[in-house]
Amino acid sequence: MISESEIRRLRRFNRVVTSELGAMDQSFLGRGRPLGLARVLQAIGQGKEELRDLRSYLGLDSGLLSRHLRVLEAEKLVVAAPSQTQDARQKRVTLTDAGHREFDAYEALSDQHAQELLGRSRKRKELLAAIDLISATFGSRQPRIRRAAPTEPDVTYAMGEYTSELSDRFGRSFAVPEMSEAERQDFLPPRGVFLLAVQDNMAIASGGLRPIDQYCAEVKRVWVNPAWRGQGVSRDMMRSLEDEARELGYASVRLDTSRHLQEAVSLYHALGYREIARYNDNPDADHFFEKML
Amino acid sequence: MISESEIRRLRRFNRVVTSELGAMDQSFLGRGRPLGLARVLQAIGQGKEELRDLRSYLGLDSGLLSRHLRVLEAEKLVVAAPSQTQDARQKRVTLTDAGHREFDAYEALSDQHAQELLGRSRKRKELLAAIDLISATFGSRQPRIRRAAPTEPDVTYAMGEYTSELSDRFGRSFAVPEMSEAERQDFLPPRGVFLLAVQDNMAIASGGLRPIDQYCAEVKRVWVNPAWRGQGVSRDMMRSLEDEARELGYASVRLDTSRHLQEAVSLYHALGYREIARYNDNPDADHFFEKML
DNA sequence: ATAGTTATCTGACTTATGTCAGGTAACTAT
DNA sequence: ATAGTTACCTGACATAAGTCAGATAACTAT
Incomplete structure (x- = not known):
């Protein structure tokens, strides 16, 4: 079965990765926007434009998402439009030009962080294989x-x-x-x-x-x-x-x-x-x- | 240099791992205590007993830590004592018996999560090697x-x-x-x-x-x-x-x-x-x- | 002894996040 | 046509988390 030491190794991994991801979040805060809003913006930029997709992807309460979108609209980063679907109640949001610029800035921060991490490694090929194996094991299944x-x-x-x-x-x-x-x-x-x-x-x-x-x-x-x-x-x-x-x-x-x-x-x-x-x-x-x- | 696709692989890894760690946090919330408090309790259980250690380890403002400790004291999970050091201003906190039980409960949750993750893998030996490589690359240096x-x-x-x-x-x-x-x-x-x-x-x-x-x-x-x-x-x-x-x-x-x-x-x-x-x-x-x- | 520093605490405040109960308009089933 | 449901919105509220300015007692340097 699964031994004590295997569990400890996974937990060490958790600790290490948590602190890296914390650093990532810190860098996102540098743009003067709370993490929640940044996440919404990133999700939209990645093509999650239907509100229902956004809600389920981010796990947000409909009221909270609504409010976040209102803030982003006020900043003129996104615009709402009727959904592509038949249902006129549904809505979708898309990035404005300014929104795209802001999205790109977050992407650049992520890329920079990723690059910095990869740069730390002496054995990049092995590291990437390790990363892929973990993505494959814990990633979504389909x-x-x-x-x-x-x-x-x-x-x-x-x-x-x-x-x-x-x-x-x-x-x-x-x-x-x-x-x-x-x-x-x-x-x-x-x-x-x-x-x-x-x-x-x-x-x-x-x-x-x-x-x-x-x-x-x-x-x-x-x-x-x-x-x-x-x-x-x-x-x-x-x-x-x-x-x-x-x-x-x-x-x-x-x-x-x-x-x-x-x-x-x-x-x-x-x-x-x-x-x-x-x-x-x-x-x-x-x-x-x-x-x- | 570091290629586009390498960066994307690392970012996929980030995404996948973030959602796993989120699940971990969710399970911690099950004990009816906010994450901040749970973290303090865990840190103390891991031997971070001097307040200065606690503060730097958790990256907390001294006021906030003070308040957290007050809550844990009220729950009779920790007790404060003068520090081991010469300096009578410094304090340390230790777990009470009830605190140890609570700490063990959090440990059990972590172990359970770790076990569940390991159980998902077909190639456990490879997975653990991958996990170690990442711990080695991104972990603390000494x-x-x-x-x-x-x-x-x-x-x-x-x-x-x-x-x-x-x-x-x-x-x-x-x-x-x-x-x-x-x-x-x-x-x-x-x-x-x-x-x-x-x-x-x-x-x-x-x-x-x-x-x-x-x-x-x-x-x-x-x-x-x-x-x-x-x-x-x-x-x-x-x-x-x-x-x-x-x-x-x-x-x-x-x-x-x-x-x-x-x-x-x-x-x-x-x-x-x-x-x-x-x-x-x-x-x-x-x-x-x-x-x- | 004195001035300045440090560790911790407290109170007041802000911001971020989350929850819930309606409300409106658009839908579906019959 | 009608009743019930759904998608999104709004307001009210609660909790979590973080910040900051003193306060106090204990320290250090001179």
Whole structure:
């Protein structure tokens, strides 16, 4: 079971992190606005514009939220508008230009704090892996899979991690693939698609689909952040890619992979892919799979 | 430099952890006492008894702390007494029996929360390593080295980690050494000593010294929590052990180690130890060192 | 001995946060 | 059409938290 010392280690972690977060709050107060208002402003800036979302996200009483919004309105940082929904009782608030500036200022403070923390670490890569593992363990439970343009920053991030992992696994350096305009189009409907699994606002997994010919698409660049592995994320990603392929009118998908990525090989077997002969000249691939849709 | 995505990962971590800590606070409120008072009570229970310590630890205004203490006194949870120091103006507060019970109740809540969090993890060992790395990176900077009795829980914890690491390194299972009463005496003055490096109230490194003969002591069980490595902790530990050996009247120290612990071998070289011939029959050792004090 | 400093306490005040009971207008179910 | 419900707002109130200006007694430096 869970030992005394494990509990103490977690509690030490709690103590340490609490004091860091306290420092963060202090820096927010520097803008002369109580924390409650700052939180509301940040939440709105992050797209929580419907009042009901805001209330549930911040856990606020409706009266209190109403009052906070009144203050922010008086400061001309937000404006109220009727909600997008049918219901004319519901409202939404959006940031004014001044509101955006103020929001950006809070974002900059957060970024600065984050940067300062990262700067303290000698072993940044390990630290980030540790941070991700904790985010994965304690974070909200539902990664959401959505389409993404190959040029999005989140895709760039995912591809960076992907190639860095390939480099580790293969023991030699891979470069992030530079895509031509034509290659990017291959990953966009109607020819293909690029998917990201997003949790707590950040990509934790990716996968792409591009045409081989009229009837067959190829699965490429499937990556899952190591901290989220073992929770069925890659399975969900593969299923979503297959769904997309069907919708785009393909009859089958193919993919290649390598003995250096053993979990991948097992996964494809488990998902009903069958091994086929080499269908391309990728020198790093030694396993080839196909699945009829 | 520090990239955009690294900052976002740290901020995601912040978000996730903030909401966990919020849940913790909620559970504290269940005892019908505002957070401020609960914190004071906890701090006193943790040995912050001098008012000045309390103030600086909790960052409280002296007036506010005074009032908080008055409330706790009225509840008969704490009693004030003159400070241990010369200065008759200074005061200290201690928990009454009822105070201890109340403190224990808060401790139980914390433990319960910690346990619940750990229970959520599939990969507990990795999670704890991640937690330690973050504690090491963001925690307070000064590990303190102190003597410890071989029977202390912290020593037991350190030895558990030590043997578990040996098992990993050697690729076979080591058991935590059962010590006879005589062996324990070997690690206690005047014959020897056992040291712990403590940070944020927990052991992060250990080392022991026991007699070989009248003139020479042996360094044993040097362990540093992996999260704290690379910061000179082992160096400090070795220096402290040497100081202790000198004080206990030894003229030299010896130690054995293994090629499986390459950092250890380098460290001993760097600290001025010279390799000598095998001086014992430890089958796991293949390097032997000595240093004149 | 004297002047200045320090540790703690008290009272008065402010601000932040939270709660609750209506109120209005817009909705839903029948 | 009517009764009941819901989303948001307002006013009144309560509690928590923090600030500040003295007051007192005990200290320190000279």
